Amino acid sequence: xxxxxxxxxxxxxxxxxxxxxxxxxxxxxxxxxxxxxxxxxxxxxxxxxxxxxxxxxxxxxxxxxxxxxxxxxxxxxxxxxxxxxxxxxxxxxxxxxxxxxxxxxxxxxxxxxxxxxxxxxxxxxxxxxxxxxxxxxxxxxxxxxxxxxxxxxxxxxxxxxxxxxxxxxxxxxxxxxxxxxxxxxxxxxxxxxxxxxxxxxxxxxxxxxxxxxxxxxxxxxxxxxxxxxxxxxxxxxxxxxxxxxxxxxxxxxxxxxxxxxxxxxxxxxxxxxxxxxxxxxxxxxxxxxxxxxxxxxxxxxxxxxxxxxxxxxxxxxxxxxxxxxxxxxxxxxxxxxxxxxxxxxxxxxxxxxxxxxxxxxxxxxxxxxxxxxx
Numbered sequence: 001x002x003x004x005x006x007x008x009x010x011x012x013x014x015x016x017x018x019x020x021x022x023x024x025x026x027x028x029x030x031x032x033x034x035x036x037x038x039x040x041x042x043x044x045x046x047x048x049x050x051x052x053x054x055x056x057x058x059x060x061x062x063x064x065x066x067x068x069x070x071x072x073x074x075x076x077x078x079x080x081x082x083x084x085x086x087x088x089x090x091x092x093x094x095x096x097x098x099x100x101x102x103x104x105x106x107x108x109x110x111x112x113x114x115x116x117x118x119x120x121x122x123x124x125x126x127x128x129x130x131x132x133x134x135x136x137x138x139x140x141x142x143x144x145x146x147x148x149x150x151x152x153x154x155x156x157x158x159x160x161x162x163x164x165x166x167x168x169x170x171x172x173x174x175x176x177x178x179x180x181x182x183x184x185x186x187x188x189x190x191x192x193x194x195x196x197x198x199x200x201x202x203x204x205x206x207x208x209x210x211x212x213x214x215x216x217x218x219x220x221x222x223x224x225x226x227x228x229x230x231x232x233x234x235x236x237x238x239x240x241x242x243x244x245x246x247x248x249x250x251x252x253x254x255x256x257x258x259x260x261x262x263x264x265x266x267x268x269x270x271x272x273x274x275x276x277x278x279x280x281x282x283x284x285x286x287x288x289x290x291x292x293x294x295x296x297x298x299x300x301x302x303x304x305x306x307x308x309x310x311x312x313x314x315x316x317x318x319x320x321x322x323x324x325x326x327x328x329x330x331x332x333x334x335x336x337x338x339x340x341x342x343x344x345x346x347x348x349x350x351x352x353x354x355x356x357x358x359x360x361x362x363x364x365x366x367x368x369x370x371x372x373x374x
Contacts, residue, residue, distance in 0.1 A: 004044075004045055004046070005045055005046050005047070005048040006041070006042055006045050006046070006047050006048065006298065006304055007047075007048045007049075007050050007072060007073070007074045008029075008033075008047060008048070008049055008050065008074060008076045008077070008078060008291075008294070009050055009052070009065070009068035009069075009072070009074045009076065009077035009078065009079060010026060010029050010049045010050060010051040010052070010077075010078055010079065011052055011054065011061060011064060011065060011068065011077050011078070011079025011080060011089070012025045012026050012051075012053075012054075012079055012080075012081065013053060013054050013055055013056045013081070014026070014051075014053045014055075015053060015055050015056070016055050016056030016057075017056055017177040017178060017204075017205045017206050017207065018056055018081055018082065018204065018205040018206075019056075019205070019206070020205055020206055020209070020235055020236060020239060021081055021204065021205050021231075021233070021235060021236070021283060022081050022283075023235070024233065024235040024280075024281055024283040024284045025078075025079075025081065025103055025104075025283045025284070025286075025287045026051065026287075027270070027273075027274060027280070027284045027287075028103075028280070028283065028284035028285060028286065028287030028288040028289075028291070029049055029078050029287045029288070029291055030049060030273075031269060031270060031273055031284070031288055032287070032288045032289075032291035032292055032295075033047045033049050033291060034273070035269065036291070036292070036295050042295050042298050042299050043298075043299060043302060047291075047295065050068065050072055050074060052064045052067075052068065054085070058082075058084050058085050058088040059088070061079075061080060061085040061088045061089050062088040062089065062092060065077060065079070065088075065089040065092045065093065065098075065100075066092050066096075069092065069093070069096045069098045070096065074098075075098050075099060075304050075305060075306060075309075076098065076099045076101065076294055076304070076309075077089070077093065077098060077099070077100050077101065078101045078103065078287060078290060078291065079100065079101075079102075080100065080102055080104065081103075081104045081204075081283075082104075082148055082149075082150065082204070083106050083107060083148065083149045083150045083153075084148065084149050086100070086102055086104075086106070086115075087149075090112055090114075090115065093112075093114045093115065094112060094114050097114065097306045097307070098114060098306060099114055099115070099116065099294075099306050099309065099310065099313075100112075100114060100115045100116070101115075101116050101118060101287075101290040101291075101294065102115055102116065102117050102118060102119065103118040103119055103283060103286040103287045103290055104118075104119040104283065104286075105119040105120045105121075105125065105150075105230055105231065105252070105282075106119055106121065106150060107121075107122065107149070107150050107153035107154055107157075108121040108122050108123075108153075108361075108362075108363035108364065108365065109153070109363060109364055110363060111331060111332065111363065112332070113310065113332070114306065114310075115332060116290065116293075116313055116327060116332050117331070117332055117333040117334065117361070117363075118286040118287075118289070118290050118334050119286060119334075120252070120253050120334075120336050120338070120361075121333060121361050121362070121363045122154065122157050122365060123359065123361070123362040123365055123367075123368055124253065124336040124338050124359050124361060125230055125251040125252065125253075125336075125338055126154065126157060126158060126161070126230070126251075127161070127368065127372070128251060128338045128340065128353070128355065129200070129228055129230070129249075129251035129340060130158070130161055130162075130165070130167075130372055131372055132249075132251075132340050132352075132353055133197065133198050133200075133228055134165070134167070134372065137197045137198045137225075137226065138197030138198070139162065139165070139166060139167030139168065139197065140167070140168055140170050140194070140195060140196050140197045140198075141158070141162060141167060141168070141169055141170065141196065141197065141198055141199070141200055142169070142170050142171045142172070142173075142191040142194075142196045142198075142199045142200070143155045143158060143159075143169055143171070143172040143173070143199075143200050143202075144173055144175070144187065144191075144199055144200070144201050144202070144203055144211065144227075145173075145174050145175070145201070145202035145203060146174065146175055146176075146177065146202065146203050146204045146205070146207055147174040147175060147176050147177075148202070148204065150202060150204075151174060151202035151203075151204075152174070154202050154230065155172060155200075155202065157365070158200060159172075160370045161370045161371075161372060163370070164369070164370035164371040164372075165370070165371050165372040170191060170194045170195075170196050171187065171190060171191050171194065171196075173187050175203065175207065175211075177205070177207060178207070179207055179210065180210065181210050181213060181214040181217070184210060184211050184214035184215070185214050185217065185218055188214060188215050188218045188219070189218055192218060192219055192225060196225060197225070198225060198226050198227075198228050198249075199215075199225070199226070199227045199228065200228050200229075200230070201227050201228065201229040201230070201231065201232065202229075202230055202231055203229075203231065204231045205236075206239075208229070208231065208232050208236045209236055209239045209240050211227070212227060212232075212236075212240050212244045212245060212248065213240060213241065213244045215227060215244070216241070216243055216244035222245075222246055222247025222248040222343070223247040226247060226248050226249045226342075227248040227249070228248070228249040228250075228251070229248065229249065229250045229251075230250070230251055230252075231250075232248070232250050232343075233250065233252065233281030233282050233283060234255070234256055234279040234280065234281035234347060234348065234349070235281050235283070235284075237343055237347045237348075237349075238278070238279075238347050240347075242345040242346075242347070243345070245343045245344075245345070245347060246343060246344055246345045247342060247343065248342070248343045249340060249341065249342055249343070249352075250340070250341050250343070250349060251338060251339070251340050252281075252282045252338075252339060252341070253282060253286075253322055253334075253336040253337060253338060253339060254281070254282040254285045254286070254321065254322040254339070255281075255282070255339055255341045255348070255349040255351055256279035256280050256281060256348060256349070257279075257341070257348050257349055257350065257351060258321065258322060258339075258351070260321075260323070262319060262320060262321050262323075263321035263322070265321075266280065266285070266288065266320075266321035267279065267280060267321075270284065279347065279348055280321075285320065285321050285322060286334075288320070288321070289318050289320040289321075289322075289325045292318050292320070293313065293316045293318045293325065293327070294309070294313070296312075296316065296318065297309045297312040297313050297316060300312050313327060313332075314327060314329050314332065315327065315329060322337065323337055323358070324358070326358075328360060328361055331361050331363055333361030333363060334361065335358040335359065335360055335361070336358060336359055336361070337354065337355050337357070337358045337359070338354070338355045338359060339351055339353065339354045339355070340352055340353040340354075
């Protein structure tokens with residue numbers, strides 16, 4: 001007897017330090033599933049999301065991915081946010097020939113035929129962010145990060161670009177999860193006193209809320225010295241006080257304020273599902289797009305196994321809220337059109353810069369020297 005549902009794994013933490021961010025991922029998956037199911041599913045089969053909670057533990061990501069693939073008989077997993085959790089799951093999906101749809105910005109320098117990388121890599125966000133900061137603020141930069149693989153790798157790359165572009169790092173500091181405002185404040189005061197032009201932040205999850213609130217108490221003005229983040233979205237802004245979020249920058253491939261018909265429909269559907277006044281961020285949008293791309297591949301081939309789906313995914317295109325989403329054949333990464341947004345009091349982003357064209361992922365930065373023009 002053929003199962004009349006198609007099960008997908010949803011592997012994100014709903015508790016712990018990353019809950020605010022990974023809940024946004026889940027919202028995108030569920031929104032897409034409900035939308036597809038309302039249209040009759042895939043070839044008449046409804047999508048059944050199987051949600052598990054690793055609670056921020058890399059060991060639980062590993063174990064739960066194994067259970068989804070082997071015990072649940074699920075082939076496609078939408079999951080992981082931090083790079084350490086992705087690296088814990090990667091050998092599992094390769095060993096059992098599953099597919100991991102990874103939806104988060106990450107440090108690059110990775111490829112797997114069993115992973116579809118939906119998030120931006122450094123050449124798609126770091127390069128435009130640095131060029132923007134150089135032009136509008138200056139080249140004296142402080143680097144604040146959560147003590148994660150992602151933050152350390154990103155800051156290694158930023159150091160290379162700054163060194164070869166006439167910039168300088170005035171301070172580089174990493175914070176453990178659960179850092180209190182009292183720990184952020186001395187580092188922020190030192191950075192401000194040193195004459196820093198901007199703070200590039202790779203602080204993630206709930207801690208980003210604490211960082212911005214602490215900065216508001218120290219500086220009070222994000223317009224003059226912005227926190228320029230690669231990780232802060234509308235989800236995190238929504239938990240900050242209006243004054244703490246206003247004026248700060250984020251470099252991402254999607255903001256909820258994008259003005260196009262697809263995004264207007266997406267925002268309306270999101271608000272109907274999750275509440276008026278709420279704005280979706282990039283993590284919700286990427287998961288929404290990944291589920292639709294997966295569904296289209298299954299619809300085309302009529303199968304759910306990796307060997308049938310992966311060749312179709314490798315050339316997939318989805319007209320989504322941020323524009324056309326396409327997966328590069330050579331890298332399994334999304335083409336991305338980078339944006340830079342300035343947070344406003346309302347908790348949204350005013351888009352202050354956008355790329356003229358989508359940028360092909362260069363996860364190993366082979367096409368870039370480290371000297372920027374400005």
